Amino acid sequence: MRTVLKGIFFAFLFFFPYKIFAFNAIVLNENVLNDKVIKEINLIGKELYDKTGIFVGVAIADQTPFEDLFKLQEQLIKPNVLLILSKISHKVDIIGTKDSLLFFDKNKVLSPYSGTGTILPILTSSKGKDVFNAAVLNGYADICDKIAKYFNLELENSIGNANRDTINILRILIYGFICFSLLYFVQRKMKRKRNG
Incomplete structure (x- = not known):
């Protein structure tokens, strides 16, 4: 029985290309x-x-x-x-x-x-x-x-592209925070000029 199984296995290897495995x-x-x-x-x-x-x-x-x-x-x-x-x-x-x-x-x-x-x-x-x-x-x-x-x-x-997506999201958040901070700073300065 063992030799029959070995024979079938080697025949299978012979008839089918290696790249399948x-x-x-x-x-x-x-x-x-x-x-x-x-x-x-x-x-x-x-x-x-x-x-x-x-x-x-x-x-x-x-x-x-x-x-x-x-x-x-x-x-x-x-x-x-x-x-x-x-x-x-x-x-x-x-x-x-x-x-x-x-x-x-x-x-x-x-x-x-x-x-x-x-x-x-x-x-x-x-x-x-x-x-x-x-x-x-x-x-x-x-x-x-x-x-x-x-x-x-x-x-x-x-x-x-998880790394690239993460970096791009971080960039957007950082730039968004910078823009928000600048707008807030300018708005406060303008408010002081109006009040003072």
């Missing part, structure tokens, strides 16, 4: 990303791939030079997008097939401004020791969300 969006990880981030990236990437057929991967290196990471994109299934980051070179970029790069604006994802970009603002912040995990997860999720939006889809596993 495992989806791996992590093309390269030189001990930079932790297991929790890898799991999140794979969940988001698999859902996007299942819904659109577009593979979005991550290649993050500790010691590999930035230029060597470009070669990895050629080995991926097409269409594809690859987020590459080299710690030793201090560089990050998004590359991919021509058609897949039309589905989102990579310059917005790579923007250094916190209201727009989702990678560089985290990498340049001095707070937190685990900026690479946060930056890669944020950037990867942003890429996938933008591609899904292009196809009028919503990803169930998306982490969304």
Whole structure:
């Protein structure tokens, strides 16, 4: 009985492609990303791939030079997008097939401004020791969300842009408080002039 079950299992493996069992969006990880981030990236990437057929991967290196990471994109299934980051070179970029790069604006994802970009603002912040995990997860999720939006889809596993939304809400509250304070100050000054 055991040998029959083994035979069925190996026959199943032979006739069905491996990608049914495992989806791996992590093309390269030189001990930079932790297991929790890898799991999140794979969940988001698999859902996007299942819904659109577009593979979005991550290649993050500790010691590999930035230029060597470009070669990895050629080995991926097409269409594809690859987020590459080299710690030793201090560089990050998004590359991919021509058609897949039309589905989102990579310059917005790579923007250094916190209201727009989702990678560089985290990498340049001095707070937190685990900026690479946060930056890669944020950037990867942003890429996938933008591609899904292009196809009028919503990803169930998306982490969304919670950080950006929180920052924007805080900005609105702070600016609102400043405007209110200024108006209050001007109104009191005008009242004193009328009374005095």
